[in-house]
Amino acid sequence: MPMSGSERALGDDHDATAPSSLPPQPVMDVLREQGRDPTGLRLALRSDLSPDGKFGEQWLLMDDSDLWVLERPNGHARLRYRYPLDAIRDAKVERCVGNGLIQVTVGDEPRVLLHFSNEFIDQFGRVAFYLHERAERGPEVPVPDPDADAHRCRVCRQPLLDRSIKVCPRCIQRGRLLRRLLSLARPYWGRMGAIVGLLLAGVLVDLLPPYLTRVLIDDVLRGDAPQGMLLTLVGALLAIQVVRVGITLSTNWQTINLSTRFTSSLRDALFAHLKRLPVDYFDKNQIGRLMTRVNQDTGELQGLISQMTTFALNILLVIGIGAVLFTMAPSLGLYVLIPTPLVLAAAFFYYRYMRPHFERFWIARWRLNATLNTFLSGVRVVKAFAQEEQEQDRYHRRNEQVLNSRLQVDLAWSRFFPLVSFAFGAGGLIIWYAGGNAVLEGHITLGTLMAFLSYLGMFYGPLSNLTHISQTLNQFLTISQRMFEMLDEEPQVNQPDPIHKPQLGGQIAFDNVTFGYDPYFPVIRDLTLTIEPGEMIGVVGPSGAGKTTLVNLICRFYDVTRGTIRIDGEDIRDLSMEEIRRQIGMVLQTPFLFQGTLAENIVYGKPGATRDEIIRAAKAANAHDFITRLPEGYDTIVGEGGTGLSGGERQRVSIARAILHDPRILILDEATSSVDTETERQIQEALETLVKGRTTIAIAHRLSTLYNADRIVVLNHGRLEEQGPPRQLMDNKGAFYNLVQLQTQLARIDGVVTL
Amino acid sequence: MARSFEVVLLDPNEVSFTRDGDTLGLTMADGTRYPRVALRCAFPVSDDTVHLSVRDASTEEQLEIGILENWGRLREPDRLAVAAELSLHYFVPRITRVRAVKEEFGFLRWTVETDKGPKEFVMRNSVVHYAREIAPDHWLLIDVGQARYEIPDLERLDAASQRLVRRYLYL
Numbered sequence: 032m033p034m035s036g037s038e039r040a041l042g043d044d045h046d047a048t049a050p051s052s053l054p055p056q057p058v059m060d061v062l063r064e065q066g067r068d069p070t071g072l073r074l075a076l077r078s079d080l081s082p083d084g085k086f087g088e089q090w091l092l093m094d095d096s097d098l099w100v101l102e103r104p105n106g107h108a109r110l111r112y113r114y115p116l117d118a119i120r121d122a123k124v125e126r127c128v129g130n131g132l133i134q135v136t137v138g139d140e141p142r143v144l145l146h147f148s149n150e151f152i153d154q155f156g157r158v159a160f161y162l163h164e165r166a167e168r169g170p171e172v173p174v175p176d177p178d179a180d181a182h183r184c185r186v187c188r189q190p191l192l193d194r195s196i197k198v199c200p201r202c203i204q205r206g207r208l209l210r211r212l213l214s215l216a217r218p219y220w221g222r223m224g225a226i227v228g229l230l231l232a233g234v235l236v237d238l239l240p241p242y243l244t245r246v247l248i249d250d251v252l253r254g255d256a257p258q259g260m261l262l263t264l265v266g267a268l269l270a271i272q273v274v275r276v277g278i279t280l281s282t283n284w285q286t287i288n289l290s291t292r293f294t295s296s297l298r299d300a301l302f303a304h305l306k307r308l309p310v311d312y313f314d315k316n317q318i319g320r321l322m323t324r325v326n327q328d329t330g331e332l333q334g335l336i337s338q339m340t341t342f343a344l345n346i347l348l349v350i351g352i353g354a355v356l357f358t359m360a361p362s363l364g365l366y367v368l369i370p371t372p373l374v375l376a377a378a379f380f381y382y383r384y385m386r387p388h389f390e391r392f393w394i395a396r397w398r399l400n401a402t403l404n405t406f407l408s409g410v411r412v413v414k415a416f417a418q419e420e421q422e423q424d425r426y427h428r429r430n431e432q433v434l435n436s437r438l439q440v441d442l443a444w445s446r447f448f449p450l451v452s453f454a455f456g457a458g459g460l461i462i463w464y465a466g467g468n469a470v471l472e473g474h475i476t477l478g479t480l481m482a483f484l485s486y487l488g489m490f491y492g493p494l495s496n497l498t499h500i501s502q503t504l505n506q507f508l509t510i511s512q513r514m515f516e517m518l519d520e521e522p523q524v525n526q527p528d529p530i531h532k533p534q535l536g537g538q539i540a541f542d543n544v545t546f547g548y549d550p551y552f553p554v555i556r557d558l559t560l561t562i563e564p565g566e567m568i569g570v571v572g573p574s575g576a577g578k579t580t581l582v583n584l585i586c587r588f589y590d591v592t593r594g595t596i597r598i599d600g601e602d603i604r605d606l607s608m609e610e611i612r613r614q615i616g617m618v619l620q621t622p623f624l625f626q627g628t629l630a631e632n633i634v635y636g637k638p639g640a641t642r643d644e645i646i647r648a649a650k651a652a653n654a655h656d657f658i659t660r661l662p663e664g665y666d667t668i669v670g671e672g673g674t675g676l677s678g679g680e681r682q683r684v685s686i687a688r689a690i691l692h693d694p695r696i697l698i699l700d701e702a703t704s705s706v707d708t709e710t711e712r713q714i715q716e717a718l719e720t721l722v723k724g725r726t727t728i729a730i731a732h733r734l735s736t737l738y739n740a741d742r743i744v745v746l747n748h749g750r751l752e753e754q755g756p757p758r759q760l761m762d763n764k765g766a767f768y769n770l771v772q773l774q775t776q777l778a779r780i781d782g783v784v785t786l
Numbered sequence: 787m788a789r790s791f792e793v794v795l796l797d798p799n800e801v802s803f804t805r806d807g808d809t810l811g812l813t814m815a816d817g818t819r820y821p822r823v824a825l826r827c828a829f830p831v832s833d834d835t836v837h838l839s840v841r842d843a844s845t846e847e848q849l850e851i852g853i854l855e856n857w858g859r860l861r862e863p864d865r866l867a868v869a870a871e872l873s874l875h876y877f878v879p880r881i882t883r884v885r886a887v888k889e890e891f892g893f894l895r896w897t898v899e900t901d902k903g904p905k906e907f908v909m910r911n912s913v914v915h916y917a918r919e920i921a922p923d924h925w926l927l928i929d930v931g932q933a934r935y936e937i938p939d940l941e942r943l944d945a946a947s948q949r950l951v952r953r954y955l956y957l
Contacts, residue, residue, distance in 0.1 A: 082808060084873035086903035112807055128830070129877035129933045132808065134822075134843075141822040141844050143808040146874050149931040390913075391956040397914055509892075748846060 054090050057108035058101050065110065067094060073174045076154055078147035080130060082111065089145045091133070091158065093174075098135070098162075100144050112144065116170070122162035124155050133159050154178060156552060167557075197516060205508055212511050215297070222289045226340060229282040234347045236275050238355055241485035243268055249478030282340070290336035294329040301325050301517060309523035310588035314548060324517055328510050335507045342500050345493035352490045356483065360475050363483055366465045367490065370458025377451045378495035388443045392436040399429040455491060462487060529607035535614045535695040536599045537564035537726035539585060544594035546584060553592065554580045556749040567727040569737035569757070571770060572746035578730045581746070582698045585728070586615055598696075616694030616725075618718075620701035622678075622685035626670035629658055632684055633665075636692030644691060652687035653717040654680070679710030686717045697722060699729040703736055711736070734771050743767055794852035796840060798859040803867040810871040812840065812851070824848055825871055831920060834872070879905060880936045881927075884947035887954045894954055896927070900935065907935065917955050925955070 059069040074093040081087025088103040100111040121136040154177035164172045186202035250256040357364035466480040539562040547553035596603045649655040703711045745753040760767040800815035812820040828837035838854040879900035888895040907929040918926045925937040
């Protein structure tokens with residue numbers, strides 16, 4: 032695993048088998064007392080819990096021959112256990128509540144080594160997997176680096192708080208990020224230039240009116256200029272207002288245009304990338320989080336771009352007005368700075384004092400909504416159990432909280448607002464006093480003072496707005512970073528020169544396959560199995576046995592951790608992925624129908640199929656009859672917001688889809704497990720047409736559906752427990768027999784209950 | 787493979803728990819020995835002294851051996867062994883004092899003292915999702931690693947701690 036960062040530099044030069052963090056001296060001393068050389072340590076891992084279940088310290092150490100656990104009471108070190116590595120037959124970690132434990136099996140006895148808090152579970156998981164592998168395959172198994180791939184910042188190697196990005200917020204390279212964002216926005220550079228120009232023009236126009244007021248007061252109102260000047264000046268002020276409105280309108284228009292177009296093209300880019308990513312990416316990232324990434328984050332970015340424009344405008348204003356103030360009356364300019372801390376304090380105070388009130392109100396409102404939502408979705412249950420009163424109480428309590436927090440918001444606001452106005456007003460009074468003196472002493476004219484006061488009024492607003500620039504910028508950068516990381520995710524690609532198999536025979540061979548979604552927690556272990564072309568295999572076993580994982584591997588949604596999978600004798604990794612998947616058909620437990628018509632859903636795997644073919648497929652899938660009974664027939668819209676179909680109907684549509692797709696390899700994953708007996712019979716009939724002549728792998732919970740399988744494969748905890756024709760397995764009275772017995776008993780109980 | 791639907795109650799005088807290191811073993815009155823058992827409270831939050839499920843931890847399924855209705859009635863050495871195992875399995879530190887809370891980049895860094903010792907933990911700054919009021923003034927804080935920290939009674943913390951909690955949980 033590639034290592035980066037300065038912290039690991041030492042380890043890189045060292046023996047690769049040395050542990051990445053060395054235990055403290057007292058621990059090493061104990062090891063020495065035991066006659067061991069601490070430099071022979073292969074692995075050293077700290078736990079943050081002590082044996083009495085408190086925060087503390089323990090160490091798990093391993094050298095070439097033994098495993099050691101030491102505790103550290105009061106800074107000392109004491110040996111707890113020592114086990115020879117060769118005596119360890121298995122190892123695993125178990126999750127407890129708020130912590131985990133590592134257990135080894137010594138001889139026949141399970142032994143708990145130590146507990147650790149949740150943050151160490153990955154590290155101990157790796158050690159457990161290593162010990163397990165070592166027990167199975169011998170001492171030549173390489174020792175893992177427990178810290179490898181831990182959730183650490185790519186730059187500073189500190190543990191990551193926010194695992195949705197791989198760099199901690201402190202280490203985001205702002206400059207690089209902004210440059211990248213800018214280069215992504217290349218098509219909009221022209222528009223961005225226009226916005227900057229408009230902002231500058233806007234600031235200039237904003238600066239004009241107070242200047243004209245000065246002329247108005249000093250020259251016109253005091254009667255030194257011809258009277259016609261008054262009309263000219265007022266006319267000019269009006270013209271400036273009009274121009275200002277024009278500039279504001281076009282700035283807004285340009286900004287909205289830019290942010291909307293830019294984020295929309297970003298969304299497109301994200302989706303285009305997303306669809307090329309391997310399935311395991313979607314496992315590691317929940318759907319909700321990805322939705323946020325693609326939709327909400329881009330939306331937020333859009334808002335942030337507008338906010339950035341406001342910031343830019345305010346920066347320009349502060350600089351422009353500041354410059355004018357100081358050049359107009361340098362002595363007064365200094366007085367402007369006196370209320371500045373007051374203004375900044377008010378802005379800070381707003382965040383500190385007002386925001387929690389709003390926050391509290393939003394949370395209370397969210398809880399109220401959640402309560403209402405729960406009531407509405409569970410209204411039948413509430414009524415059935417006659418618990419309306421209880422619900423009323425619950426809602427009333429929440430509503431009270433909303434009321435109170437709303438009152439608090441308004442109260443706080445009514446207290447806060449006069450205070451702020453006072454702070455701003457007091458600032459003006461200082462200028463009135465100092466400026467008034469200056470006018471009286473003849474240093475400046477009255478017009479200058481009036482202009483000065485107008486500029487001042489425009490100065491503090493933008494200034495206070497700039498106090499939360501860093502927060503917005505941080506948000507902006509974090510969101511951008513998150514999106515770039517998604518864009519940087521490696522798409523799944525074929526070998527450079529894949530072998531083409533336009534027509535598969537359909538033989539699938541597992542050769543010593545071990546696989547885990549996390550490589551340290553295998554789900555399939557040492558599986559060897561050959562499925563012949565045209566054969567129908569039934570896969571059974573308890574949940575978590577690895578049945579679905581098996582088919583995921585055939586589709587090459589994942590690559591094996593060890594061993595090989597061959598299709599028609601070729602390593603699956605050498606074949607063209609798209610070609611293989613095109614020849615695999617799937618019928619899943621919960622059939623997925625896309626938004627669209629039934630016909631569109633059926634042709635999904637074979638675009639361009641004729642209507643005749645569609646009907647043939649639907650007929651073979653036992654779906655034609657119910658489809659023609661629908662008012663819109665094959666043109667019925669299904670999916671989100673469309674006509675509701677029953678589970679069995681949806682299933683038959685998905686079977687029709689698979690039939691039309693005409694795959695060489697067919698996968699049925701619990702295709703009939705969630706429907707009633709009559710529907711199951713109809714689906715079963717449909718499936719019989721489908722499986723003919725294809726290699727079929729059927730996963731089933733109801734074992735009765737597998738009687739016509741050529742062979743049954745029983746999986747348990749990722750291992751092949753038993754295989755053979757159903758009849759033979761029944762005669763053997765092994766695992767399959769037991770499962771069948773169990774189900775027959777359950778069926779009997781079922782019968783009693785329904786009677 | 788057959789599973790029983792009956793509740794098997796264990797007689798506190800007929801079971802004998804032994805602790806060897808962190809491993810809890812069980813010997814029944816009839817001599818059956820389980821080298822490692824796991825304990826699960828049926829009501830860990832509302833009452834952890836009743837209905838303790840004792841399970842055979844040497845198999846993957848961890849099948850239930852039986853239920854101890856009130857494990858306080860166990861003989862003294864057994865009771866101590868069970869208490870020690872429970873304190874290891876249920877690791878939910880109770881916050882006794884909040885020293886500091888720091889907000890950074892959308893996270894709250896809590897420096898606290900707990901009944902299990904001092905600790906610093908990091909929680910996402912989303913009160914709605916990561917702070918739960920399980921009963922009036924009884925709070926559960928969930929950190930980024932899904933570890934849980936309990937405030938059994940907010941009113942009984944010292945004033946400074948209360949202020950910090952109220953400020954950051956928006957109470």
